[in-house]
């Protein structure tokens with residue numbers, strides 16, 4: 322079974338971009354690659370223009386065939402890059418396509434960096450310091466350009482910088498003269514400084530992308546909450562109307578002087594009115610309870626309580642309902658004595674009754690619901706588990722399970738409910754300093770658990 326605790330439902334917070342495997346990290350990465358993609362033509366054009374300037378300027382200092390060959394290879398590869406990436410840049414901007422673009426582009430950048438690195442070594446005129454300085458300027462300038470263009474996607478910055486700068490720096494340092502060694506060191510220092518700038522820009526881009534992702538998640542959540550409230554109001558009005566109609570119908574029959582109602586029928590009608598009134602009251606109480614739970618106004622009496630007793634009570638209370646649904650309800654704990662928990666007895670019972678009731682409601686005919694409990698968290702807590710053999714919960718809906726009014730698509734189904742039970746349970750358990758979680762496997766069943774702190778020992 323796959324596992325999920327309510328802690329894991331926590332919103333992606335600062336630093337969500339750190340892990341690209343996290344769905345939010347993936348969204349941040351998508352934003353970053355989009356920024357990177359916007360500028361993919363600029364470095365190609367710059368590289369081509371600079372290559373022509375280099376060849377023209379060095380024509381008297383370096384072998385012409387070497388220069389021409391390099392110029393052709395660099396520009397053909399640049400042109401091929403332009404055509405290839407124009408084609409794949411047009412694909413839909415989903416994460417997979419963007420990552421494919423970024424990875425391929427990084428490889429192309431590395432090749433281009435290598436060609437510039439080769440220029441640094443092959444065109445290095447040993448006795449002409451002015452040309453050496455010129456080469457250093459060109460390669461350094463390209464590094465600065467890489468920082469500006471590739472800051473959103475640092476792998477491309479590294480792919481350009483390392484193969485283009487390192488060969489020239491080595492060439493300077495092996496030249497032997499003091500000034501050349503100094504030039505090599507300066508080139509490396511300059512590259513490091515540019516690297517720091519690129520990293521800072523990357524952090525800013527990342528922060529911006531995180532804010533943007535956070536904002537769209539928030540908007541999505543607000544829209545969801547709004548939709549859920551609207552759905553809840555409409556389902557509530559439906560739920561309220563049914564008992565109200567029944568009360569009015571039977572009440573009118575009793576009031577209508579023109580209709581002679583036999584005495585025993587009058588009792589039956591009155592009984593129906595009382596039943597419907599009770600149901601109405603239940604509904605209203607649940608809604609009030611939710612509002613109290615959400616605002617932390619629940620009255621709790623925390624004291625040492627016996628989990629064994631509470632489970633026994635709950636199983637006793639739910640046996641009839643289980644039988645009606647042809648579900649076998651087992652108390653695996655039996656009379657086993659566990660350490661006492663520090664909790665509110667009635668609220669713990671309420672949470673367990675909700676979990677058992679769900680285990681029965683969302684089970685199959687002839688299914689099983691099992692209750693058990695054990696020590697947990699290194700004996701600092703007690704864990705109560707309610708296991709069922711029902712329909713399970715699809716992994717895609719796990720995040721919504723504790724959301725108020727969310728019935729995970731069962732709104733139109735036959736099984737009655739309001740979608741508030743688990744929300745209230747979570748609030749109650751947390752206010753008792755406990756935790757709630759679940760494991761579920763679609764088609765096989767679910768296992769809901771709560772953990773309550775252990776009561777302090779007497780002595």
Ligand code: ADP
Pocket residue numbers: 675679680683709711712713714722727728729730731737738739740741742743744767
């Ligand atoms: P309700 O049962 O009134 O709809 P809950 O808050 O108790 O509200 O549960 C929310 C939703 O979670 C349910 O509508 C159901 O879709 C799903 N759910 C809860 N418990 C289970 C379970 N044991 N097995 C399968 N689905 C469940």
